Amino acid sequence: MMYEIRDLRLSFPDMTQKPLLGPAPRIEVLKGLSFDLPKGAVLGIVGGSGSGKSTLGRAMLRLLEPSAGSITFDGTDITHMQEAQLRGMRQRFQMIFQDPMSSLNPRRKVGGIIAGPLKLHGLDGLQARVDEALDMVGLPRSFAQRYPHELSGGQRQRVGIARAIALRPAFILADEIVSGLDVSSQAQVLNLLGELVRELGLTLAFVSHDLSVIRRLCDRVLVLHQGVIVEEGETAALFEAPQEAYTRALLEAIPLPDPDQPWE
């Protein structure tokens, strides 16, 4: 298993309710989630805004520390691991961000951006690794000399993907990575991600509010609502026969590009 997650709980202090003196009450965002993510699987995490889907992703990468429960990554319990130890692990789980414009340093060239994490993890042969990463995402090597603002949205998102895969991680979290793109670039990025998962044997968690995108890419889906797993299962089964009312409502609300779809 890539991930074994048991009764995962995560809460934040609710600063709107904080008394003048004393601690703020805590508000629970993840309310006891349990699931397994097998190696090589592509898991879609879907839900409305505020459902906790991004928080779950961040907890899986230990960017947030759970308040209870456990997260086991590839056999290692990382639930409360210290940052110094985590740093050694981080090479193995990477993230691709939603907005490539704000997650790529505008003052660095693409080559430097991709090399950044490689240096941090003390890897050698930077040039070769950067070139290889650019090849894998289908960008010309000459792009290493460009700045993010010189690229289109789709190209920028490829740089974000290149930065993540350059470290050769086992697991990648992609958080809403196509929601800011036009359909054409979206199709390209999705196709690319699908290829990379197959070629590199990646395990992928794909956070999205868009069920049509999830259906294309993922083999398992987890539906979150208000911090609870509403339904989890194989993609085809879940789409064809959703068991829960919330999942059905979510599916029925998607406007398909088809005037004959019932939309009462």
Place this chain on the structure above:
Amino acid sequence: MSSYLTIKNLTVRLKNGAPILRAVSLDVAAGQVHGLVGESGAGKSMIGKAVLGTLPRALQVTSGEIWLDGVDLLSLPASERRRRIGATAALIPQDPLTALNPSKRIGPQITRRLVDILGWRKQDAEARALDLLGEVHIPDPARVMRSYPHELSGGMRQRILIASAFAAEPKLIIADEPTTALDVTVQKQILRLIGEMQARHNTALLFVTHDLGVVSKVCDTLSVLYAGKVVEEARMQRFFMRPIHPYSAALLAATPTYTNPDSSLTPVPQTVTDAVEREVREHDLRAGA
């Protein structure tokens, strides 16, 4: 059927002469919804901004006509034009949080336009605002009138902006990506609400969106834009059955649908973008000649 909005050969350029809209023409009749679709940068929002007179400073209308309720806006002096637009058109913006003033209560934000611009009495404006909030299915409108924007959810805020847009009975409403920031379930409610309000008030609606799924639910007709040029204008049913322009067909093929997972998701092919780029260049040559 009379057209509330008729745009003829509208060309908008950057101050340095680069075209942003290329001889755009379209018609929206009373009670009709016209969709403007295209990728980002295609100029779909700029059409709405040109109509409302809110183009960014760097852009200007260089030729064409915009007829709103029988008057060519571009032939009017600036102050008269603004008055006409204020009295006959309204906007439903994309982001309901930035469109509302965070430091003011909801009530005055709806009534201000009626009182200050249209000269209504304050009591009348408030009564009208209460009615409208009821019409957009807001529970306890009196309480919401006294609330601040941050106290309300995204869906509620978007309902308030819809109510506000319909407040002065405009002939034309421009909705610019009104549901992009919302969840699918809330989006569905809001789209239905816009449709319901638009039909009840017999308003002409210009609906800007990048989402072909949304278009197929709310529009009667649509224009597909590429680089500021209308590449296809169609009735909705026909468009989804048989898109004529290769670029339209390519856009449809690139749109993922959960009901059809096995069809390959094709990005717009290079041959299609090359062809449509060529079309745009030919248009520019003709326009320059």
